[in-house]
Amino acid sequence: PQSVGVPARLLVLGKHSGRNALRLTLRDLGYEASDTELAEVYSRVTALADQAKQVRPRDIVAIAHEVIRRRSPAMAAESSPAA
Numbered sequence: 890p891q892s893v894g895v896p897a898r899l900l901v902l903g904k905h906s907g908r909n910a911l912r913l914t915l916r917d918l919g920y921e922a923s924d925t926e927l928a929e930v931y932s933r934v935t936a937l938a939d940q941a942k943q944v945r946p947r948d949i950v951a952i953a954h955e956v957i958r959r960r961s962p963a964m965a966a967e968s969s970p971a972a
Contacts, residue, residue: 911949918946920953929956 908931915922915930922930933952938944 914946914949915953918950918953920957922953922957926953926956 908927911931911934912922912927915927930949930952933956934944934949937948937952941948
């Protein structure tokens, strides 16, 4: 997993995972979400988990990138994963 950028201690998220688990996962993936962004990412992740039963790291990255990308460019650059 680490060879493709997924942290070794990444939590498996499902529809019963909490916000703190998601916040830790986002941090491990290089994102620092505000409370509002976390709430939106959480809502979208749990909706996906209802359909898919398990959310993959790439799903979380895609959702987080879309949510955080909506900020002003300066704020988005601060929260995006390092290149």
